[in-house]
Amino acid sequence: MTLEPAIRTIDLVKEYPGDVHALDGVTFDVREGEVFALLGPNGAGKTTTVKILTTLSRPTSGEARVAGFDVVREAGNVRQAIGVVAQRAGADPTATGRENLSLQGRFFGMGGRALRTRIDALLELVGLTDAADRVTSTYSGGMTRRLDIAMGLVHGPRILFLDEPTTGLDPEVRATMWDEIRRLAAQERLTILLTTHYLEEADRLAGRLVILDAGRIVAAGTPDELKSGLRGDAIAIELGDGAAEPQVRAALSRVPGVDELRFDDRTVHLRVAAGASALPGVLSAIDATGVAVASATVSRPSLDDVYLRHTGRSFASAERTLQEAIR
Amino acid sequence: MTLAVAHTGAIAARHIRTFRRQPWWIAISLMQPVIYLLLFGALFGELASTAAFGGSYVDFLLPGIVVMSALSSGGWAGTASIDDIKGGVMDRMLVTPVRRAAVILGHLGQQALIVTLQALVLIGLGLAIGARFDGGIWGLAVMLGASVLLGTAIGALSHAIALLARTQETLIAVSQGIILPMTFLSTTFMVTALMPEWMATVAVYNPLTWAVDAARGAVDGSGDVAFIVSRLGWLAIFLVVSLVLALQAFRRYRRTI
Numbered sequence: 001m002t003l004e005p006a007i008r009t010i011d012l013v014k015e016y017p018g019d020v021h022a023l024d025g026v027t028f029d030v031r032e033g034e035v036f037a038l039l040g041p042n043g044a045g046k047t048t049t050v051k052i053l054t055t056l057s058r059p060t061s062g063e064a065r066v067a068g069f070d071v072v073r074e075a076g077n078v079r080q081a082i083g084v085v086a087q088r089a090g091a092d093p094t095a096t097g098r099e100n101l102s103l104q105g106r107f108f109g110m111g112g113r114a115l116r117t118r119i120d121a122l123l124e125l126v127g128l129t130d131a132a133d134r135v136t137s138t139y140s141g142g143m144t145r146r147l148d149i150a151m152g153l154v155h156g157p158r159i160l161f162l163d164e165p166t167t168g169l170d171p172e173v174r175a176t177m178w179d180e181i182r183r184l185a186a187q188e189r190l191t192i193l194l195t196t197h198y199l200e201e202a203d204r205l206a207g208r209l210v211i212l213d214a215g216r217i218v219a220a221g222t223p224d225e226l227k228s229g230l231r232g233d234a235i236a237i238e239l240g241d242g243a244a245e246p247q248v249r250a251a252l253s254r255v256p257g258v259d260e261l262r263f264d265d266r267t268v269h270l271r272v273a274a275g276a277s278a279l280p281g282v283l284s285a286i287d288a289t290g291v292a293v294a295s296a297t298v299s300r301p302s303l304d305d306v307y308l309r310h311t312g313r314s315f316a317s318a319e320r321t322l323q324e325a326i327r
Numbered sequence: 328m329t330l331a332v333a334h335t336g337a338i339a340a341r342h343i344r345t346f347r348r349q350p351w352w353i354a355i356s357l358m359q360p361v362i363y364l365l366l367f368g369a370l371f372g373e374l375a376s377t378a379a380f381g382g383s384y385v386d387f388l389l390p391g392i393v394v395m396s397a398l399s400s401g402g403w404a405g406t407a408s409i410d411d412i413k414g415g416v417m418d419r420m421l422v423t424p425v426r427r428a429a430v431i432l433g434h435l436g437q438q439a440l441i442v443t444l445q446a447l448v449l450i451g452l453g454l455a456i457g458a459r460f461d462g463g464i465w466g467l468a469v470m471l472g473a474s475v476l477l478g479t480a481i482g483a484l485s486h487a488i489a490l491l492a493r494t495q496e497t498l499i500a501v502s503q504g505i506i507l508p509m510t511f512l513s514t515t516f517m518v519t520a521l522m523p524e525w526m527a528t529v530a531v532y533n534p535l536t537w538a539v540d541a542a543r544g545a546v547d548g549s550g551d552v553a554f555i556v557s558r559l560g561w562l563a564i565f566l567v568v569s570l571v572l573a574l575q576a577f578r579r580y581r582r583t584i
Binding site: 051054055056057058076079080082084086088089090091092093094095099103104106107108109111135151 | 330333334337338341344345348414415416418419420421422423424425582584
């Protein structure tokens with residue numbers, strides 16, 4: 001028996017009418033039983049990838065296989081094998097939690113006692129037993145999301161897709177959600193593909209991840225691999241008004257130990273071997289140019305740095321650009 | 328096949344449950360037909376209770392109003408598709424093995440039930456204002472059948488428009504823009520003999536006329552059986568064509584996700 005990966009995509013391309021390249025050649029494998037993250041800012045192509053892998057949308061070119069089946073030619077088999085928790089809530093707001101779960105089960109040919117037992121177990125699992133017979137329009141954001149997850153699990157899928165599972169949730173609820181996802185992955189022996197634009201979420205949950213940017217994969221690996229690919233610590237210095245980039249750049253490039261130098265709006269990002277000991281030298285070099293410093297931070301490498309390194313812009317600025325484009 | 332039936336049943340049950348939680352909806356949907364029945368009946372009662380209308384305008388009007396209410400509630404059917412698309416319920420269904428046709432057919436099952444309930448209320452109201460049903464129970468059954476065929480056919484077309492337009496505003500504009508003229512270009516309120524010639528010509532091809540004529544002939548017991556059966560047959564064909572269009576529109580919707 002050849003062990004095919006749970007999910008395999010080969011050179012996926014998706015173009016929307018009006019020449020929008022949502023995906024521009026995306027290739028990755030997700031192994032059986034792992035939690036895999038697609039990380040990227042809004043508009044990077046995460047949701048498009050999930051739509052193709054869950055048979056909702058067809059790729060313009062390229063190939064994708066899920067649970068050993070082709071997502072276009074064997075869509076029926078794929079649908080049977082996967083559970084999907086979309087970014088938007090998908091529960092019927094006029095029905096109760098239990099009714100939503102029951103309808104979902106019927107789509108998979110379940111029914112009778114087996115379905116009722118499964119629903120009770122799932123309600124227990126996601127902590128909605130007490131709210132089961134309430135109409136879901138009365139649920140809080142966290143409850144809705146937990147119901148969504150339960151709906152995705154009704155038929156005992158092998159592979160679960162979680163598209164932005166914690167977007168729009170309060171920070172405390174988000175942390176609880178992470179625990180629950182980890183618990184579910186273990187308990188239900190799931191392969192999970194999750195998308196997120198929270199670096200911390202990918203870092204905490206994913207065994208491996210790819211970083212998507214503008215429809216392309218810019219980096220792939222475990223969170224540690226990606227972070228250790230960056231030597232040393234990151235220093236971010238926010239400059240005051242009237243900062244002249246060439247001047248500051250020239251001054252900093254003369255400071256010994258400064259590896260990388262990048263300007264992002266009014267913030268300059270540096271990479272140094274040891275952050276704390278390099279900081280005084282860096283600050284005095286900037287001071288010598290007469291430019292004011294508004295703030296300075298030293299940090300251990302994070303996925304944000306990985307993103308910055310591979311795309312040339314910080315995660316936050318990518319999100320900001322997108323929001324401006326939308327506006 | 329059995330799976331398709333099971334899925335259709337499950338989706339119909341979902342929509343019927345939603346409907347049961349908002350029973351006042353039926354009262355709202357009947358407001359317009361009831362106003363027409365009472366006011367048109369009173370307005371033209373004197374003038375139109377002539378031989379051309381079979382002697383009693385209320386008797387003439389009632390089957391027309393029953394069928395008309397099926398038509399107008401069918402026109403709203405597509406709002407269910409739009410709500411499902413906007414609420415994410417549609418995508419959620421489409422990533423499961425649910426039979427695609429069941430998504431539409433299930434909702435039309437609920438439509439059939441609503442049309443039946445509306446007809447029963449209107450029949451009761453008709454009795455209260457002195458309408459007679461000389462065709463007996465079979466006459467009423469034909470009226471119900473014709474209403475359900477027309478209501479579900481229009482419902483299917485409403486889903487087709489909804490799936491292509493995807494906004495409530497467009498759906499309402501298009502369906503109301505069709506339904507109102509369709510009502511007046513039919514035998515709902517008037518016999519063809521008294522219409523301007525062009526209107527009479529148009530009315531003959533109007534599915535609403537087929538349903539109203541079949542219902543009227545059956546309810547007052549005067550209708551020729553072959554005539555009634557032929558009109559029901561045309562309505563059945565109209566329903567099939569509408570369903571094909573709705574399923575095509577649904578396929579097209581899925582291609583654009």
